[in-house]
Amino acid sequence: MNITIVTVGKLKEKYLKMGMDEFDKRLKSYAKMNLVEVADEKAPESLSEADMEIVKKKEADRILAKIAPDAYVIALAIEGKMKTSEQLSEDLASLMTYGRSKVVFVIGGSLGLHSSIYKRADELLSFSKMTFPHQMMKLILMEQVYRAFRIMKGEPYHK
Secondary structure, X not given: OEEEEEEEOOOOOHXXXXXXXXXXXXXXXXXXXXXXXXXXXXXXXXXXXXXHHHHHHHHHHHHHOOOOOOOEEEEEEEEXXXXXXXXXXXXXXXXXXXXXXXXXXXXXXXXXXXXXXHHHOOEEEEOOOOOOOHHHXXXXXXXXXXXXXXXXXXXXXXX
């Protein structure tokens, strides 16, 4: 399986990078992992609704340019469906079984995702009703993908 995580913005925090490097290394025996960072759109702190849409649209265009036409896209969104780790594992196994070997997870920037990403997504996934920093969410997602493969293979992993 080829898994791509597309995020907005560069990862700067060393502790998050170390964690992601660890899960990237662990995932190599299960799937081909590709981490893609697209530039975040520079914008002032206070924006009108119209300006926010423009920023999200520019970021969305960069994200969409990184997604293959045949990829199964899972966008992370607060309004998405919440799943257990076991359900995520089952869903990834099902995608592999039915020939959907390219899976792309999308994590938006600080303003969230533009509607064009929602339209392209095959599903919306929520980890919580809370808001997390998008860079931290990348590490959490990688851990959950790793956990999903461990569950899928019947291998032990702490609960």
